[in-house]
Structure formats: C-alpha cells, structure tokens
Amino acid sequence: MxxxxxxxxxxxxxxxxxxxxxxxxxxxxxxxxxxxxxxAMSKPPVGHLDPAFLTLMDEIxxxxxxxxxxxxxxxxxxxxxxxxxxxxxxxxxxxPGDVVLVGVAGYFGNRLVDMAGRYGGDVRVITKPWGQVFRxxxxxxxxxxxxxxxxxxxxxxxxxxxxQPLEGVGDxxxxxxxxxxxxxVTSLGGVPIxxxxxxxxxxxxxxxxxxxxxxGASPFTMSDRAMKKLQQRSAKVANWYLDMLLLGKYWGSxxxxxxxxxxxxxxxxxxxxxxxxxxxLDNCWQRHQQNVEYLWDRLEEIGLKLHVDxxxxxxxxxxxxxxDGADGKAIARQLLLEHNIEVGGGxxxxxxxxxxxxxxxxxxxxxxxxxxxxxxxxxxx
Amino acid sequence: MxxxxxxxxxxxxxxxxxxxxxxxxxxxxxxxxxxxxxxAMSKPPVGHLDPAFLTLMDEIxxxxxxxxxxxxxxxxxxxxxxxxxxxxxxxxxxxPGDVVLVGVAGYFGNRLVDMAGRYGGDVRVITKPWGQVFRxxxxxxxxxxxxxxxxxxxxxxxxxxxxQPLEGVGDxxxxxxxxxxxxxVTSLGGVPIxxxxxxxxxxxxxxxxxxxxxxGASPFTMSDRAMKKLQQRSAKVANWYLDMLLLGKYWGSxxxxxxxxxxxxxxxxxxxxxxxxxxxLDNCWQRHQQNVEYLWDRLEEIGLKLHVDxxxxxxxxxxxxxxDGADGKAIARQLLLEHNIEVGGGxxxxxxxxxxxxxxxxxxxxxxxxxxxxxxxxxxx
Numbered sequence: 209m210x211x212x213x214x215x216x217x218x219x220x221x222x223x224x225x226x227x228x229x230x231x232x233x234x235x236x237x238x239x240x241x242x243x244x245x246x247x248a249m250s251k252p253p254v255g256h257l258d259p260a261f262l263t264l265m266d267e268i269x270x271x272x273x274x275x276x277x278x279x280x281x282x283x284x285x286x287x288x289x290x291x292x293x294x295x296x297x298x299x300x301x302x303x304p305g306d307v308v309l310v311g312v313a314g315y316f317g318n319r320l321v322d323m324a325g326r327y328g329g330d331v332r333v334i335t336k337p338w339g340q341v342f343r344x345x346x347x348x349x350x351x352x353x354x355x356x357x358x359x360x361x362x363x364x365x366x367x368x369x370x371x372q373p374l375e376g377v378g379d380x381x382x383x384x385x386x387x388x389x390x391x392x393v394t395s396l397g398g399v400p401i402x403x404x405x406x407x408x409x410x411x412x413x414x415x416x417x418x419x420x421x422x423x424g425a426s427p428f429t430m431s432d433r434a435m436k437k438l439q440q441r442s443a444k445v446a447n448w449y450l451d452m453l454l455l456g457k458y459w460g461s462x463x464x465x466x467x468x469x470x471x472x473x474x475x476x477x478x479x480x481x482x483x484x485x486x487x488x489l490d491n492c493w494q495r496h497q498q499n500v501e502y503l504w505d506r507l508e509e510i511g512l513k514l515h516v517d518x519x520x521x522x523x524x525x526x527x528x529x530x531x532d533g534a535d536g537k538a539i540a541r542q543l544l545l546e547h548n549i550e551v552g553g554g555x556x557x558x559x560x561x562x563x564x565x566x567x568x569x570x571x572x573x574x575x576x577x578x579x580x581x582x583x584x585x586x587x588x589x
Numbered sequence: 590m591x592x593x594x595x596x597x598x599x600x601x602x603x604x605x606x607x608x609x610x611x612x613x614x615x616x617x618x619x620x621x622x623x624x625x626x627x628x629a630m631s632k633p634p635v636g637h638l639d640p641a642f643l644t645l646m647d648e649i650x651x652x653x654x655x656x657x658x659x660x661x662x663x664x665x666x667x668x669x670x671x672x673x674x675x676x677x678x679x680x681x682x683x684x685p686g687d688v689v690l691v692g693v694a695g696y697f698g699n700r701l702v703d704m705a706g707r708y709g710g711d712v713r714v715i716t717k718p719w720g721q722v723f724r725x726x727x728x729x730x731x732x733x734x735x736x737x738x739x740x741x742x743x744x745x746x747x748x749x750x751x752x753q754p755l756e757g758v759g760d761x762x763x764x765x766x767x768x769x770x771x772x773x774v775t776s777l778g779g780v781p782i783x784x785x786x787x788x789x790x791x792x793x794x795x796x797x798x799x800x801x802x803x804x805g806a807s808p809f810t811m812s813d814r815a816m817k818k819l820q821q822r823s824a825k826v827a828n829w830y831l832d833m834l835l836l837g838k839y840w841g842s843x844x845x846x847x848x849x850x851x852x853x854x855x856x857x858x859x860x861x862x863x864x865x866x867x868x869x870l871d872n873c874w875q876r877h878q879q880n881v882e883y884l885w886d887r888l889e890e891i892g893l894k895l896h897v898d899x900x901x902x903x904x905x906x907x908x909x910x911x912x913d914g915a916d917g918k919a920i921a922r923q924l925l926l927e928h929n930i931e932v933g934g935g936x937x938x939x940x941x942x943x944x945x946x947x948x949x950x951x952x953x954x955x956x957x958x959x960x961x962x963x964x965x966x967x968x969x970x
Contacts, residue, residue: 213781213783213786215658215870215871216658217869217870219651219654219655219660220655220866220870221648221651221652221655221863221866222866222867223648223652223859223863223866225625225629225860225863226629226632226645226856226859226860226863228632228633228635228641228645228856229635229639229641230633231633231634231635231636231639233634233635233636235636237849238634238636238637238849238852240633240634241633241634241853244606246630246631246632246633246853247631248606248607249627249630249631249853250627250628250630250631251607251609251627252609252611252612252621252622252627253612253614253619253621253622253797253803253804254609254610254612254614254931255612255614255616255619255931256619258610258612258925258931259926260609260610264607264609267602267604270600270602271602271604273600274598274600274601274602277596277597279600287669287670287673287805288668288669288673288830289668289848289849289850289851290848290849291829291830291847291848291849292668292669292673292830292848295828295829295830319829322829323829325825326825326826326827326828326829327827400594402594405594414849416634416849416852422634422851422852422853422854423634423849423850423851423852423853424668424805424806424851424853424854425805444706444707445707446707446708446827447676447707447828448672448676448700448703448704448707449669449672449673449676465936466672467670467671467672467673468618468619468670468671468672468795468797468804469670469804470670470803470804470805470851470854471619471797471803471804472622472627472630472803472804472805473803473805473851473854475607475609478604478607479606479607482602482604482606482607485601485602485603485604486603488598489596489598489601490596544639545640550635550636550639555846
C-alpha cells in the first residue's frame, strides 16, 4: 500500500458525544419506543446467519402473523422504514401494464399512485375529500369501470386520521379476480385488523407507531394469491433490495444470504411484538381505543374540534382542527420547544388546517393525554 | 367501531424477553458496534423533523464527507443496509438503455450486474478470477470497446478480500465522459479512499463494517456530474424510496418530508463517525493496516495460507485458505458455538475454499487477533 496523498483535515468536524432532548412524541410517528425495546436494541449484535438470529427471525415472523391475524407464509420485516415496505408491495405486485386502482383520500394514497406509476402500472384513481372514506358500493362501481389487477387502499390514512372500513372489500376483489393491497402503517397493533378474514393479499406497516418500536424494520406480508402472481411474472422485480423471491429464500428454510439485516432493529422489533402478544392483541386494541376516546373528550372539553366523523376516526391518530386565527405552526413549535411534546402538522389538503396527534404503541396512555392537554391549555390563545 | 370477529389466539407465540449470545464478530460483517454507539442508540427518539434531528443530519453529512474525503453536497445516509445504498447508486445513475460496464471479480460485482439490468441498463461485464483485480490498462481497453455511460467497480470485494486500486480510473472515466460508480462497503473507514481526488462520482457503503456502527443506515454520495445526469433524465427514478431528487429535499435545506428516518440508527451512525473523526482518519486507517498485518503474520505462523496477493489485500477483510482435508464449515461452526467467534465462509467461486476474516471498525484490535488465533489452534485439525 503506497499512500502518498495527504488527508484533508480542514473540514473535519469536532463534535461532542450525542445529547438529544427527551420528547414525548405525539405526532404521526415516530412514537417513543417502549423502554424494553430500546434496552433490547442495545444488546451486542450477532451475525445475520447466526443460528440465534435465525431463531429470532422465525419468532418475528410468528409474532407478525399473530399481530396481523394472518397465516401468510411470507410475513417478514423489510430492512427499511415503512415506505420501503410500501414500495415492496408495489414492486412485487405490479407488473408493467397492470391496471392499479388506488383509493386516494390523503397523502399516502397519492404516494401509492406515484410508486405504482414508477413500476409501470396503468394507474387509475378514485378520490374522496381528505378525512372521508370510500363506501363499498363506490368501490364496486370503480371496480366495474376499471377492472384492475390490483386495488390499493389505505386502512389508516396517517395524513387525515380516517379509518377505511375493509369488511367486504376482499370478497369484492375475489369477484373481480383482483389483488387487494392495503396500507396498515398507522393501524398495525393499534387498530383492529383481520388480514386473512378480510381477504387482504398484500399489506405493509412500520415499526414506530402501533408496535412501539424504533423505526427501520418494517412489516410486510403477502398471500399465496399474491405470491402466485409474483412467481408467474415474466420480468424480474424491478427492485433488487425488495425482491420477495430473493428475500423469501433468506427468511424461509433455505437461508440464502441476501443482505445484512439491521440486527439491533430486529432485536427491538421482536421485543415490541412480544410485548403486544404478552398484553394480548385484543387488550392492546382496546387500550388504544380507550385512550383515544379520553383524548377526544379532553380536546373537546378545551374547545377544540376534530376533523373526522367519529365513526371513522382512527384510535391511533387524531386530526384536530386548528382554531380560527390561531397560528398552528407556532403553537406546535411552542409545544415542542417549551413542553417537549411533538405533534404533527397537516399535509396536503389539510396543511395549516389541522394538527395530527398520535397515541400509538407505548405512548397510548392516559398520562400522554393529560400532559398534552395541560400543555395545550398553556399555549392556546 | 363494531367489532364482532374474535381474535385467533391459537398461533400466539409466548416468548421470554430477548437473550442473545455474546459473539466476537470476525466475519465479513456485521462487526461488533462500538459500545458508545450502542449506548447512543438506546437514547429516546425524537421526531424526524425535530430541529435537534435536523442538526444531527447535518452532522452526519459533514462527518461522512470527511470520512470519504469528498465535498459532494449530496452525501447522506440511506435508510436501509448497504445493499439499499448500492441500489440507490444504480437507481439514480442508470437510465434505460445506458451502457453500464461492470468489473466483476467477486460476488458483489455480480450483484451490481443484476441490479443494473433491473433498471434497464445495457450491462457489459469484464471479469477476473475471484481474488484478483483489474489493471488500469485493462480498464482502458474495456472502455474503448464498450464506451459506457457508467463504469462500476468494487473497491473492496467483500467476497474475496481484494482491494481494487482506483488511482487513475477517475481520469480515464472523464476522458470517456463516463461516470465512475464505486462500491466502498468494506473500505469506508478502514481502507484509504479519496473520493474527490480519485474522481469517483457515486459511492455507497454500510455502517456495520469499517464504521463500527449497527447495520441499517448506509452512506451514499454523488458528485455534481452524477447529479447533473440525474436532473436531466427524462423518466422518474424507478424507485421511490431511493430517489435522490426527493431525498435531497429532505437532507438539503428544504427539509421536505420524505420518509421517517430510522432515528436511533442515525444516533448510532453519528456517534460511530464522530469516533472516527476523533481518532483521526489517518490513525484509523493505520490501525486497520497494523492489526491486519498482525493477523496475517499470526495466521501464517500457524500454517495457514492467504488467498490474495499481499499487494492487493484489504486491511479490513482477509480470505484464509481452508487447509486440504479440513471441513471449513464444521470448523467455522465450532468457532461460533464453542468459542463465540464468527468468521465467514466463502461465496461463489470461493465457496468451500476460504474463510473470510474481518477486522473492521471497533473489532480491529490486537485482542481480536489473539482470541481468534487461540481458538483456531484448538479447532484446527
């Protein structure tokens, strides 16, 4: 090794060890991870083919199947944040020319449109004002018009706080020989979902919301119907990192090396899912519902209005109307910097009109509500 | 919320809190993260648009520029493992029809070929036996034959332990008006690299090798030349998650939301890079070189042969020939289960022929060598 070039030290940063503020994260995510999860993540790493790690991968798969209420063989965690798992469903389901029908009633519906187009989908869109949901008859009409290969819906629209009912949609999709793809980013772990009984073929989520984990390892699942389409496609999946034919060989019994898994994040995810199983999924869902109803009551008590009709409100995320004349951004900033509480702002159609308040995973506790309300009472005009 | 379906508890896993073995990871990666890095990762999360987090992102960018010796504006961490960062370079550089010339002398060269094909590249390949490297004249000849838009080389072939010299290749690429894309997964932080002075246009790495961090947040950089090609392309990047036109707006001054970053991994990465800057890049490189030379000496002392010519051996990863008649897999398993030391097996052409021994990041210490040699002396036939 002949090394003659000198290192340029002129731009070398001289930094102190990391210090971060201690926030209560009540925005649209990330939420605060459960302390046991952070503890698990600080354990020393093993290799991604270590027998101990392979056991852990099997445990994650079993726990995810329970949490989603599915028996799908291919139920794994993608090595990226929720958007990567979202892209994994699109990349593996959409073949160039496929008609993809997307229900857009918020920001994440639009993201599905953009992604499906990048994978060559012939994308058709039905829309609703942000905060509303599609009725089954409306979906049937659209199916008759567009005859899609894939129907993509957002179960829990993180940008609006609305819950799209899914009962009956799976049957509709079977009637039209179509795959059902569902965004469960803000529902998994916090909102009732029955993947198999609702006939959902592809779903994705994230780790840092209802699961109470740190972001970076994201649930993905596909049914045998979806797998059959994947196996029959003529061209390779146009995404190597997220190709489920390759990933399935690592997560399945073959254990073929694909990429180095984010070891510590999987430790955390396993622990987060284990805590949900120990609590019991029904208890976990009920806890989210009870705490959010407490939040709604308290918000209304202090004179705030909620954006979504009660019937379709998510237990995980609430959109709160910014009162006339109030500076929503300034108030959120005050909550963050003076009270160490994060809430989210509005996106798209709801920009400047709502705050987004999440009560998810570990943060779905009455104390979170009390602390937020006390702070709001100080900062509201 | 009318909830009538009962939860299926029959498949509910009942698991104890996580217990993992304490391994010394001397394979091709992951390596053991520095204890301070694991400590940083267990700090409570903030939001991905928190002012404290935006500052941390700026610090990561500055630290990465120093570690790669580049002034590239777009120098970021991708929210995935090294393979995601690899795919990011291909997705953003390759347009359908582009001639992409790939130097293949190992497993990761082949991965580049597969990926570039998926993005529509007209892929041409030059090969070398695994463990060897390309000479500049050979590259010139291939450039004259293929006239590529992109030349892709692997600086540090993790599958062979060979270091591809890069001096002069950037000039060659400019002569042929071609972008130079380089895999630095097993070199960043451990092997001398001067991105700007060597004229490298796109590079990627991982966090869990030379940087001594946990896997899951992966360095990516692109030059102004590469950015110009990206800005001029006619079609969207065929990958939403890794689209640098979108990611650049989050990491740049616009701070437009793209996806939720893996918060705790970024804490760890910032700390890992800070430790390298505090040590000094030249000291860090020298430490890797000194410890690997100590490893080579000790391995030869106990009668083992090394696969790569000394001139081209990596300081981070050494391929050790499995002695005739020895069962390489069984020995590696014994090292793991009886001595808690992980070494890697061979891939592809080198399957069954070599072990891969990494001395990377925090694990590049004389004690790692001593512990490995002592264990090898017990398990070798």
